[in-house]
Amino acid sequence: MQSVTSILLVTKTRHAAAESTAVSVARWLEAHGVASSTVSAAHPARELADRARAADVVLILGGDGTFVGVGRKLAGIDVPLLGINFGQVGFLTELSADDWQPGLERLLAGKMITRTCVLLAWELLRDGKTVAEGHAANDVVVGRGAIARVLPVRVFVDGEDMGLVRSDGVIVSTPLGSSGYALSAHGPLVHPDVRALTLTPISPFFKSFPPMTLPVEARIRLETAAPDGSLTVDGQEGLPLCAGDVVRVRSLEAGLRVLSRTTGTYYRRLRERGFIQTDEPTERP
Incomplete structure (x- = not known):
């Protein structure tokens, strides 16, 4: 340098x-x-x-x-x-x-x-309009609220429907964040030099998909119909989610x-x- x-x-x-x-x-x-x-x-x-x-x-x-x-x-x-x-x-x-x-x-x-x-850029849409957006160095999590019940989240990757995941939530993580919450949810450890994202369901109930490592260019869309979900960024910022909210996550070019x-x-x-x-x-x- x-x-x-x-x-x-x-x-x-x-x-x-x-x-x-x-x-x-x-x-x-x-x-x-x-x-x-x-x-x-x-x-x-x-x-x-x-x-x-x-x-x-x-x-x-x-x-x-x-x-x-x-x-x-x-x-x-x-x-x-x-x-x-x-x-x-x-x-x-x-x-x-x-x-x-x-x-x-x-x-x-x-x-x-x-x-x-890798850094993440996230966007929260409500009724088709952006109501919040920001960045994440570790992870973006769509999780359940205060009541301990299964949260249904429909997951899309590059427009492909991955199905409705019933779990405690879904984590989108950077390689830096792979050693944090994603790892505790049995996601993979990813070397920080690898250009990738990980997608990890948290304690999924019945049908789901295993933790996945995705190309860094992947576009992830998380939709929830539950009225009491939450959006958490790097474990430090949180927003309540409403039924029908959509969270879009992608990597930041810089x-x-x-x-x-x-x-x-x-x-x-x-x-x-x-x-x-x-x-x-x-x-x-």
Whole structure:
């Protein structure tokens, strides 16, 4: 990537350790000739995007949830993201909160890899009109409401009727999101470099289809006749659904640019975070 002269620091909202570390990072960057500014992850999306456009890198100090939330706000912004982990899992955040300096040294030396990850664009239609729309870095879920009963969802992929799925809901996921809710619903793990979407029913009742990996160009349409469903985006934003609502999901042409130290960290992270349970790995030439 190009030389880094300016970095935007985005901190987890009301998180003292992240805010304190941001001060230390800003001082370190200044000593290395790099300008920086700091904002909260709660900053409005439009203002955050404007600040990001003026930077070479966005450094996110928080957990995976903060990383995903910021990524969703910056959908379509051609600036790479890098994370310092202050969460529990830290699957998406590349650097350690206790040892971030070596990672930033690699960044300034141009030794990091940039991945372009899939983002989703979603649209909610009611009576044929768009009433809400947005983006997702992990997943879009059409699920049941407060009452624990089966939710009927008719699923279409590229106009093909996949049938009426009676389940707790249906998940449309990116490769980044495949290690989250979709995995808990027995969906496949998908490498973040793979250009694909996954479609996963949640606890389906009787007839359904297995979790599917679809081409990234697939257009997905979810229709529900139930009066009490819900639309959830990245597990962070939610909207109630009415009978007859339609949710359309597709990939966004401009993906999310994410910085990584090496190509092999994904598999190591799967082992370290417990996604893969194996004996100690054997080194091979």
